[in-house]
Amino acid sequence: MFLGKVIGSVWATQKEEGMDNLKLMIVQPLDFRERESGQTVIAADRIGAGVGEKVIVSRGSPARILFSGKQVPVDAMIVGIVDSFELGLDPDEG
Structure with missing residues (x-):
């Protein structure tokens, strides 16, 4: 799993079976200091x-497990919306 920020959305009128009613979002991975960390993904x-x-x-x-055994061509899934998080380190360290 990783922390990310939703930076956009994707509209696709034609999708593979099993992807009906799935919203697709563009997510920028973040490190725990909320800096960009890695390539964007569609989730x-x-x-x-x-x-x-x-x-x-x-x-x-x-x-893919979240689809109860159905074969769905999904590589990334948003599983939570973050309200807040707390680090045990000083954010200026490391």
């Missing part, structure tokens, strides 16, 4: 994340 969203929100994204097989 499926069933929980209603919006542009500007911080989210938790699951990738690979764990993301």
Whole structure:
């Protein structure tokens, strides 16, 4: 899983079977100091994340498990909207 920020959305009128009613969002991975960290990904969203929100994204097989055994071509899934988080380190360290 990784922390990210939703920076946009993708509209696709034609999608593979099983992807009906899935909203697709563009997510920028973040480190825990909220700096960009890695390439953007397109993530499926069933929980209603919006542009500007911080989210938790699951990738690979764990993301597909959420579809109850259906074969869905999804590599990344938004699984949580982050309200806040706390680090045990001084943000200026490391």
